[in-house]
Amino acid sequence: MKTAKTVDELRNEIKVFGENKTIGFAPTMGYLHEGHLSLIKRAKTENDIVVVSIFVNPTQFGPGEDFESYPRDFEKDAGLAEAAGADILFLPDAKEIYPVGSATIVEVEGPITKKLCGSSRPTHFKGVTTVVNILLNIVSPDKAYFGQKDAQQVAVIKKMIRGLHMQVAIVTCPIIREADGLALSSRNVGLKTEEREQAPVLSRALNIAKDLWISGENDVATLKTVIANEINTMPLADIDYVDILDYETLAGIEKIDAPALAAVAVRFGNTRLIDNIILE
The missing domain is CATH 3.40.50.620 (HUPs)
Structure with a gap:
C-alpha cells in the first residue's frame, strides 16, 4: 500500500x-x-x-x-x-x-x-x-x-x-454491529462503561418498531412513540431525535406504504450516537 x-x-x-x-x-x-x-x-x-x-x-x-x-x-x-x-x-x-x-x-x-x-x-x-x-x-x-x-x-x-x-x-x-447490536462508530470509544451498557437500546428500539411494523402497524406516530419509549427506559439516554421518513427522499410521512427509514440520534453523556433501520 x-x-x-x-x-x-x-x-x-x-x-x-x-x-x-x-x-x-x-x-x-x-x-x-x-x-x-x-x-x-x-x-x-x-x-x-x-x-x-x-x-x-x-x-x-x-x-x-x-x-x-x-x-x-x-x-x-x-x-x-x-x-x-x-x-x-x-x-x-x-x-x-x-x-x-x-x-x-x-x-x-x-x-x-x-x-x-x-x-x-x-x-x-x-x-x-x-x-x-x-x-x-x-x-x-x-x-x-x-x-x-x-x-x-x-x-x-x-x-x-x-x-x-x-x-x-x-x-x-450495510451497518456493521457489535454482538449486542450497537452500530460500530468511531465515537463509541467515548462511551463510559455504564453508557456503553445502555447504548444497545438504540438498535433494540428500532428492531421492536420493525417487528411491530411487520405485524401490520404502519402508523408513523405510533411507531415513533414505541421507539422513544424503549430508548427512555435507559436513564442515561438523552434523545436528540426519533423519526421515520421516506427512505429515498427523506420526506415526512404519516403512514408507511413504501420503503421507510426509521432513524434515531441519542446522547449518552458527551457522546452522540446515531442508528437507523430500513422498513421495506
Whole structure:
C-alpha cells in the first residue's frame, strides 16, 4: 500500500497503476473499525484500485462539537486499511484540502438537510458535501463507498451527485454491529462503561418498531412513540431525535406504504450516537 499526503502525490500513485483502471474510493475520518473495513473490502472486490482517505474534516463540525477530541490513530489505521485491501492511503492535512484563500462551498439545500441530524447540526451537511465534492474531484473514482449508518449523509450525497451530474456511483454498504447490536462508530470509544451498557437500546428500539411494523402497524406516530419509549427506559439516554421518513427522499410521512427509514440520534453523556433501520 502506498501513502500520499498531497493531491499531486495521490494522482501520481494512481497513474502508476496504468490507464483504464477502475477506482473504488472509501472516504473516512479515520479511527477505523470493521464498518470502515467492510467498505474497503467491498471496494476491493469491485475495482482495480482502492483508495482510502483519512481526513477529520473541520468544516462539518459545529461550535462546541467534538472536532478536537475526535479519536485519531493514523498509524493503526494504515495497518488496518492495508490489511483490508487498500492500495493507496490518502492522508491530507486541512491546508491540502482547503488551500489558503479557498472560498468554495458546495451545499445541498432543502428539507433533506434540515431534518434529522441537520436540525441539531445546521452547518454539518454543508461541510460534508463540500469535502466529499473536493475528495471526489481529487480521486475521480468510478465508485464511492459509504455506510448505511450515516443514511442521511448518503441521501444528501446522492442528491448532490445527481444535481451536479457527477460521474460516480454511490455504493451503500450495510451497518456493521457489535454482538449486542450497537452500530460500530468511531465515537463509541467515548462511551463510559455504564453508557456503553445502555447504548444497545438504540438498535433494540428500532428492531421492536420493525417487528411491530411487520405485524401490520404502519402508523408513523405510533411507531415513533414505541421507539422513544424503549430508548427512555435507559436513564442515561438523552434523545436528540426519533423519526421515520421516506427512505429515498427523506420526506415526512404519516403512514408507511413504501420503503421507510426509521432513524434515531441519542446522547449518552458527551457522546452522540446515531442508528437507523430500513422498513421495506
